Amino acid sequence: MTLHLYFARRFFVTFLIVTLLFLALMALVDLIEQMRRFEALDLTFAQILQIVALNAPGAIAEILPLIMILSTVALFVTLARSSELVVVRAAGRSGLRTLAAPVVVACLIGVFTVTTLNPIVAATDAQSKRLSELYRTGGTSALSISSDGLWLRQGTETGQTVIHAQRYSADADILYDVTFMGFERQGGPVRRIEAGSARLVDGAWSLRAAKVWNLTAGLNPEGTAARHESYEVPSSLTQERIRDSLASPRSVSIWELPGTIRQLGEAGFTTKRHQIWLQTELAQPLFLLAMVLVAAAFTMRHTRLGGTGMAVLVSVLLGFGLYFIRNFALVLGENGQLPVLLAAWAPPVAAVMLAVGLLLQTEDG
Numbered sequence: 189m190t191l192h193l194y195f196a197r198r199f200f201v202t203f204l205i206v207t208l209l210f211l212a213l214m215a216l217v218d219l220i221e222q223m224r225r226f227e228a229l230d231l232t233f234a235q236i237l238q239i240v241a242l243n244a245p246g247a248i249a250e251i252l253p254l255i256m257i258l259s260t261v262a263l264f265v266t267l268a269r270s271s272e273l274v275v276v277r278a279a280g281r282s283g284l285r286t287l288a289a290p291v292v293v294a295c296l297i298g299v300f301t302v303t304t305l306n307p308i309v310a311a312t313d314a315q316s317k318r319l320s321e322l323y324r325t326g327g328t329s330a331l332s333i334s335s336d337g338l339w340l341r342q343g344t345e346t347g348q349t350v351i352h353a354q355r356y357s358a359d360a361d362i363l364y365d366v367t368f369m370g371f372e373r374q375g376g377p378v379r380r381i382e383a384g385s386a387r388l389v390d391g392a393w394s395l396r397a398a399k400v401w402n403l404t405a406g407l408n409p410e411g412t413a414a415r416h417e418s419y420e421v422p423s424s425l426t427q428e429r430i431r432d433s434l435a436s437p438r439s440v441s442i443w444e445l446p447g448t449i450r451q452l453g454e455a456g457f458t459t460k461r462h463q464i465w466l467q468t469e470l471a472q473p474l475f476l477l478a479m480v481l482v483a484a485a486f487t488m489r490h491t492r493l494g495g496t497g498m499a500v501l502v503s504v505l506l507g508f509g510l511y512f513i514r515n516f517a518l519v520l521g522e523n524g525q526l527p528v529l530l531a532a533w534a535p536p537v538a539a540v541m542l543a544v545g546l547l548l549q550t551e552d553g
Contacts, residue, residue: 195289198267203259203297207248210255214247215240231323242316246309246438252301253514256294256476257507260483261500263290268496273488284547287484294480298473306469307441314439321424338363342425347372349421351393353386362387366395368421377403381421388425395419437465460528464521467532468514475514475536481543482507510539 222236248255267273273286322343340351348371353363363386370379384397398419401409440448445466449459486503487496514535521531 192289195286196293199259199263199290199293202263202266203255203293206255206259206262210251211244211248214251215244218243218247226323229323235319235323239316239319242312242319245305245312249301249305249309252297252472253475253479253511254507256297257479257483257504260290260480261487261503264484264487265496265500268487286488287481287547290480290484291477294476295473298476301476302442302469302472307443310439310441317439340425342423347378349423351386363393368393379403380409381419383419386421388423391423393421393423395421437462442466442469460524461522463528464518464532467528468518471533471536474533474540478510478536478539478543479507481540481547482510485543485546510535514539 218240219236222239226236264273338351338353338356340353342349342351350369350371351363352367352369354365356363364384366383366386368379368381368383368386369377370381371377380401380403381395382399383395386393386395388394395416396418398416400414400416400419402412403409437445437448440462445462449462449466483503486499486506517526517531517535520526521528
């Protein structure tokens with residue numbers, strides 16, 4: 189048990205060091221990108237740094253499998269150079285038993301990623317998008333889907349507009365039986381618009397068969413109401429941003445994802461991407477375990493045998509290959525070319541089987 193705890197502690201410390209190194213590097217790159225992105229706006233360094241900090245959890249979660257394989261390589265290369273693996277083997281402990289502690293730690297990290305890091309990433313990703321939009325347009329926008337239809341909120345420097353539609357096209361670029369409620373920035377409603385349809389064009393909603401009420405205090409709304417065959421309402425929204433809001437499961441916590449999938453299905457939207465994301469997150473512990481096994485299969489060897497550099501290179505390249513194969517399978521799943529469960533679970537299961545086969549060949553063969 190003492191030896192298991194020793195290996196577990198060494199692996200966890202190595203994982204933390206590699207994670208912090210990648211975090212610092214990615215934060216620096218993102219800082220440069222955000223400064224370039226907002227160079228035309230009068231933002232303080234603290235505001236840009238806030239966006240960078242909000243993006244950091246998502247960046248780490250994205251490359252976690254690669255961090256895991258590099259951590260395993262660093263651990264076993266260090267143990268091999270210090271001859272600790274030789275001592276363990278001389279004591280009669282097999283390589284597979286030596287792997288038990290790192291495997292358990294990897295699984296625990298995977299469970300933590302799914303249950304805790306995923307909701308953190310969802311919250312920080314959504315907040316980062318809200319701040320970015322606030323700095324760009326002076327307002328914020330939001331989208332939600334319920335049994336009542338589609339709800340949108342768009343913001344500008346002068347106020348907010350809440351949009352509700354009973355029906356909508358597949359990409360939500362055309363709304364039907366739509367209502368616009370305009371609000372002052374620090375006040376109540378100032379305008380109500382009802383229209384048969386609204387199409388999102390460049391910088392505006394183009395309305396058809398619209399009726400406009402002026403809700404300014406002291407006026408009779410119905411007496412001042414006007415009908416328009418066509419009418420435009422300025423908008424900071426774009427079709428891409430609406431589609432991203434509808435299709436991006438990243439900003440939804442895994443605990444809320446099943447309910448979101450159900451609501452999207454009831455609203456008539458495709459849920460393939462959300463289902464794939466849910467199953468991929470659930471399979472994350474297994475995939476991290478596979479990364480540990482793959483790296484160990486090539487690096488659990490004494491340095492005196494030579495070829496350590498080549499073994500490290502092969503293990504890292506194989507890990508990268510499995511990572512991109514998994515992402516490719518997810519793309520096929522999102523496009524409907526593979527069943528959801530097969531796309532999400534086949535790569536981790538195949539990676540584990542491949543790694544176990546390599547271990548049995550090198551350790552006990």
